[in-house]
Amino acid sequence: MDMPGRLLRLLSLLQSRREWSGRELADRLGVTERTVRRDVDRLRSLDYPVTGTTGTAGGYRLVSGTNLPPLQLDDDEAIAVALGLVGAAGGGVSGMADSSMSALAKLEQVMPARLRPQLAAVSSSAEAIPRPGVPQVSPGVLAVLARCCRNHEIVAFDYRGRARGATRRRVEPHQLLTLAWRWYLLAFDPGRDDWRIFRVDRISDVASALHRFTPRTLPAADAASYLVESFVSAQYRHSVHLTVQAPAATVSATFEGVVRGIVEPVDESSCVVRFSADTPAMLLTQVAAIAALGPFVVDHATPETAAFIGGVGARLTQAFVTQ
Amino acid sequence: MDMPGRLLRLLSLLQSRREWSGRELADRLGVTERTVRRDVDRLRSLDYPVTGTTGTAGGYRLVSGTNLPPLQLDDDEAIAVALGLVGAAGGGVSGMADSSMSALAKLEQVMPARLRPQLAAVSSSAEAIPRPGVPQVSPGVLAVLARCCRNHEIVAFDYRGRARGATRRRVEPHQLLTLAWRWYLLAFDPGRDDWRIFRVDRISDVASALHRFTPRTLPAADAASYLVESFVSAQYRHSVHLTVQAPAATVSATFEGVVRGIVEPVDESSCVVRFSADTPAMLLTQVAAIAALGPFVVDHATPETAAFIGGVGARLTQAFVTQ
DNA sequence: TCCCTTGCGGACAGATCTTGTCCGCAAGGC
């Protein structure tokens, strides 16, 4: 890559992420850090406001609000567009299949000729299989929530809770998160004076209250880890605590990708696992997976849970042992 | 003015007016016409579509940019682009997080002004949480496979099977499919004279054999249903057949999102379910879910499966009933 | 307080690239 191309690429890198370290940029661009510094200098001399901060958490960032030259997509970005739209067609957001495909077709038209075959190949030969049973969220709801997050506007919506009927909420939206095809809104609820996680598919009648709020600091490193921690430690109605005769690492590995559950080691060869869920049935899968690992003891379980899982166990035993 | 700065200036000049002659550009930039030609060439090599026309009314013009509204996406399509790229950042394809975000930032620039806030809102306030444990596939591999699918080119690659080590395959690729964050290649394997499904994350060293083939007709309605049917009906080592005292619809609903399993109604209130998997442990979750629904009878099970699930059942019963 | 990490910039040598000036060619309009 020659120098002007590298400058354009540097600009696009700086634009795509808040902060980059010189080392990262040098790796991306395939040059030394010294050259990165020189390139940053060049951008500055071209009136692009690139700030650099020193220290351990230092790095470069492009302050927003400047008009950049029309940057072209590179190969990986074109592939990302195609894969993203193919994937978006697969589920999670209602009506996205058609929109994604038509957007892809239009994007293909404005792509540089070199990338067009790539895009066409992916869009014609890749297909997402929609997962049945994933709750669909409306793109309009997501759009409004996203706008309110960005503008720090109070947002109001009806929320169909797990048990109770729909209630009207007025919250300070913080971030939208997607995990395993589901969309979540992380927001601060002033009425309850606490952070809450809402499932976007249960949100309806969303509207901005047209009232700005000052963003609060999240009691976690970032929104993603807050969500994951909340899931892991959430206390629902029914819960089980088990002591398992297996190393904590083994048990944790069983639940890779499944977020609900806390595993704490007791000693080298045993650990304590805690689950909670709304219904005993939702606990069954995890408990069964534990039971498959080895012997375990129930430290605690709500009566309904114990009865339910015990009943399932009896049914399994009867069906398979007397076969 | 140095070369990179002049290139950016040239880009902005080309954006600002419909048509420029080489002479004008040379004057504006303070260089000779020969250098203008070279700069135009450089822009072209950077994928900027600059056209040049000869003759009296000749000149240079930039076909895309802010001149003509290049991307006439409607609201839903814009949201689809944003959501797709945010989602693509979340997993499945390695290195896509950065590419997706930078692509999104660049697309934002070429959007009509009306849509730009929408896109900016979604890209800044939505975030995908990567799922641990999802195998990563390389965008390059996907790109080659997609191209071979489209061009009907034989493709060769190393495949790490479930048990055996890597083997070199030469297949006729048919379609790429993504399901639950995993990518699959549906292809016809002439050596085995049958259709095969390959997991793309197990494919490496992929290369087109540069040899065209005539596409065969798939023994299914479409690729997606072929894949699902294959998963559902795949005969792995261990299998169970159950007759459940519950309507087929209820049982099917239990497995929403889980594809491995055939449900066939027997009558109004009962149905037959068949599962198969590589290990008895992989059958456990599904069988436990069935057991949670109601009474059932085991019609068939491999001995290991029966012993395994019976054992788990006994363990569950013992742990929860004697609590 | 010390130490590490990060950005910043000078100096220098060698390789690379750029530029201007030739030249001829092709294509379109008068």
Added chain:
DNA sequence: GCCTTGCGGACAAGATCTGTCCGCAAGGGA
């Protein structure tokens, strides 16, 4: 036919760029 325009090869002088040194300043953590 002639002019204008874009296109591109060749070449030499000169500028520029890069990598590798070096030391300095500033911020954050132990």
